[in-house]
Amino acid sequence: MDVFKSFRSPSGGETRVLDDIDLDIRRGEFFSLLGPSGCGKTTLLRILAGFEQPDAGQVIIGGQDMTGVPPHLRNVNTVFQSYALFPHLSVQDNVAFGLKMKGVPAAQARTRVMQALERVRIADFASRRPDQLSGGQRQRVALARAIVNEPQVLLLDEPLSALDLKLRKELQVELANLQESLGMTFVFVTHDQEEALVMSDRIAVMNRGRVEQLGRAEELYERPRTAFVANFLGSSNLIEGTVLSVDGKGATVQTVHGPLRTTHGEGLRPGQNVTLSVRPEKLRMERDDETEGNEIRATVDDIVYTGAENQYLLRAGGQQLVVFQLNADIGADEDFDYEEQVALYLPPDNLVVLEEA
Amino acid sequence: MIRRTHPALSVWAWLVYAFLYLPIIVLVVFSFNDSRFGATWAGFTTKWYGVLFARADVREALTNTLTVAVVSTLISTVLGTLVGLGLWRYTLRFRTALTGLLVLPIVIPDVVMGVSLLMFYAFVRSGLERLGWTFDNGFWTVLLAHVTFQISYVALTVRSRLAGYGPELEEAARDLGATGLRSFTHVVLPLALPGVLAGALLAFTLSLDDFVVTYFTSGSGFSTLPVLIYTNVKRGVTPDINALSALLVLVTVVAIVAANALLRPRRQP
Ligand SMILES: Nc1ncnc2c1ncn2[C@@H]1O[C@H](COP(=O)(O)OP(=O)(O)O)[C@@H](O)[C@H]1O
Ligand SMILES: [Mg+2]
Numbered sequence: 001m002d003v004f005k006s007f008r009s010p011s012g013g014e015t016r017v018l019d020d021i022d023l024d025i026r027r028g029e030f031f032s033l034l035g036p037s038g039c040g041k042t043t044l045l046r047i048l049a050g051f052e053q054p055d056a057g058q059v060i061i062g063g064q065d066m067t068g069v070p071p072h073l074r075n076v077n078t079v080f081q082s083y084a085l086f087p088h089l090s091v092q093d094n095v096a097f098g099l100k101m102k103g104v105p106a107a108q109a110r111t112r113v114m115q116a117l118e119r120v121r122i123a124d125f126a127s128r129r130p131d132q133l134s135g136g137q138r139q140r141v142a143l144a145r146a147i148v149n150e151p152q153v154l155l156l157d158e159p160l161s162a163l164d165l166k167l168r169k170e171l172q173v174e175l176a177n178l179q180e181s182l183g184m185t186f187v188f189v190t191h192d193q194e195e196a197l198v199m200s201d202r203i204a205v206m207n208r209g210r211v212e213q214l215g216r217a218e219e220l221y222e223r224p225r226t227a228f229v230a231n232f233l234g235s236s237n238l239i240e241g242t243v244l245s246v247d248g249k250g251a252t253v254q255t256v257h258g259p260l261r262t263t264h265g266e267g268l269r270p271g272q273n274v275t276l277s278v279r280p281e282k283l284r285m286e287r288d289d290e291t292e293g294n295e296i297r298a299t300v301d302d303i304v305y306t307g308a309e310n311q312y313l314l315r316a317g318g319q320q321l322v323v324f325q326l327n328a329d330i331g332a333d334e335d336f337d338y339e340e341q342v343a344l345y346l347p348p349d350n351l352v353v354l355e356e357a
Numbered sequence: 358m359i360r361r362t363h364p365a366l367s368v369w370a371w372l373v374y375a376f377l378y379l380p381i382i383v384l385v386v387f388s389f390n391d392s393r394f395g396a397t398w399a400g401f402t403t404k405w406y407g408v409l410f411a412r413a414d415v416r417e418a419l420t421n422t423l424t425v426a427v428v429s430t431l432i433s434t435v436l437g438t439l440v441g442l443g444l445w446r447y448t449l450r451f452r453t454a455l456t457g458l459l460v461l462p463i464v465i466p467d468v469v470m471g472v473s474l475l476m477f478y479a480f481v482r483s484g485l486e487r488l489g490w491t492f493d494n495g496f497w498t499v500l501l502a503h504v505t506f507q508i509s510y511v512a513l514t515v516r517s518r519l520a521g522y523g524p525e526l527e528e529a530a531r532d533l534g535a536t537g538l539r540s541f542t543h544v545v546l547p548l549a550l551p552g553v554l555a556g557a558l559l560a561f562t563l564s565l566d567d568f569v570v571t572y573f574t575s576g577s578g579f580s581t582l583p584v585l586i587y588t589n590v591k592r593g594v595t596p597d598i599n600a601l602s603a604l605l606v607l608v609t610v611v612a613i614v615a616a617n618a619l620l621r622p623r624r625q626p
Contacts, residue, residue: 049532050531051528051531051532070531071528071531071532072531072532072533072534072535072536076532077532077533078528078529078532080525080528080529082523082525084523084525084526084528084529085529086526086529086530086544087522087526087548088544088547088548097530097533097535097543098533098534101530101533101534101535101539102534145533149533149534
């Protein structure tokens with residue numbers, strides 16, 4: 001798949017909604033498209049489903065070129081963001097719709113429908129109408145209606161976004177389990193980074209119609225390549241600087257906080273401007289008076305208590321840095337005070353060098 | 358908490374309803390009055406209904422009325438449904454303007470509509486005469502006139518029936534393997550159907566009851582029930598005409614109640 005897509009804007013101009021998307025989704029994996037609203041996730045999904053045609057590029061599904069093939073001839077099914085259940089049909093007729101269209105014999109269709117309904121644990125509601133169901137139940141019906149067709153790829157467009165938090169967490173787990181037991185390829189769209197991290201085998205982070213980074217959850221979190229990824233998945237402290245020297249074990253970068261070591265020196269040249277990114281929970285605050293290697297002086301500006309952890313806002317070198325510290329012991333001496341001077345240790349392993357945007 | 362209405366208000370409400378419905382009640386009551394002339398009660402009878410159907414002019418007008426109503430309803434339901442579906446389905450450039458144009462035949466005074474159709478027919482006739490063809494005002498002109506105002510009603514009922522549904526239902530059908538035609542017959546049409554039927558019933562009663570437009574476009578040889586009632590009443594109110602009017606009221610009320618039942622919103626999600 002290698003796709004461009006533009007929409008003509010109402011004023012007559014063209015907006016490039018998808019820009020050189022090149023994705024290779026593997027059979028049987030749980031693949032997520034993650035990005036802020038308006039970045040083109042739905043458009044990409046609609047191109048996979050066949051509702052939109054790319055301006056350039058190809059869509060290949062299961063080795064077959066599907067570009068230009070209409071939606072009803074693609075072995076792909078969609079779970080719509082708005083569920084899009086047929087209001088005039090009962091739950092089981094909704095689920096049977098796809099089989100009926102394919103001419104599956106009624107008796108066989110019936111068993112498959114019931115199996116699908118049981119799979120998503122909604123069989124008790126088989127004869128209800130969609131308007132007699134709650135949001136979560138409708139979600140399950142929409143899921144059953146899609147998986148009963150045993151598609152090559154199941155597309156899910158923010159299927160959980162309309163549900164409340166608790167139900168969403170439950171369904172996240174269920175959905176991930178379902179995918180595993182079916183062995184079906186899922187392409188899951190979400191703007192919720194946590195959801196993507198929890199559920200996916202691999203994630204493509206999208207921004208403004210481009211894929212910023214593709215990888216496993218851990219890769220994306222630990223080794224973000226761009227400032228966008230560093231901040232969209234969790235939060236990060238970004239520190240700008242100039243490369244002083246590069247050696248076999250990493251590089252030294254001159255920053256407002258003095259020289260900092262990073263172990264990620266691949267491909268850097270001395271004199272190059274770079275941005276370093278470090279996760280708030282990887283920073284360590286200490287009470288030492290003197291600063292050693294990779295330590296900087298900072299002042300506590302603000303403390304936010306969030307239950308499981310304390311979030312410290314620190315001031316250092318005219319920059320604000322965020323540190324998360326696990327709230328392990330009440331009143332332990334790792335608790336710091338307002339305006340306290342601290343030494344902040346930045347582990348060289350965790351200083352990731354971002355690509356220049 | 359139940360708020361009690363102010364007594365003056367409820368008296369006023371009763372007066373308004375009496376004003377609206379008393380004439381019709383009187384009409385219906387006097388269609389059962391056993392007296393040739395008017396205003397005093399002389400006992401119950403149903404004979405005027407018999408008298409009515411014995412009249413050849415009434416039977417002919419009834420046939421005309423029903424033929425026009427049925428045929429015009431069929432035509433306008435098909436055309437109006439297509440217009441309504443089009444307005445629902447496509448984001449047309451002049452959508453608001455188009456919807457406005459549909460409302461126009463509804464709000465425009467009947468007289469204006471009648472006159473304009475009359476002129477239009479005259480214009481077309483003079484054009485055709487130059488080619489050696491001609492036609493008289495009668496069944497066809499009335500039929501066409503009715504279709505013109507019925508289409509709007511059908512289109513708007515169909516459109517509003519579908520108002521809550523987005524294009525994703527059709528997409529869902531396509532996604533599940535339905536061709537364009539099957540997604541129409543299996544999803545769009547069943548959803549629109551109550552609106553189509555309600556629109557048809559509405560169109561039917563409008564045709565049945567129409568006097569003004571019919572009067573202008575019917576010419577001399579062709580009469581429908583409302584026109585017949587009007588020409589008869591010019592010579593004085595008679596009980597058989599009361600009976601005829603009562604029947605028209607009955608048919609209309611039944612159709613409107615049925616249309617409303619069809620359009621009653623389903624329990625919403
Ligand atoms: N049919 C369309 N016509 C014009 N612009 C569109 C259309 N669909 C989407 N867009 C635009 O494309 C961009 C991406 O939309 P979408 O794919 O829905 O994003 P997402 O699902 O990531 O929120 C948005 O800026 C949106 O306004
Ligand atoms: Mg979207």
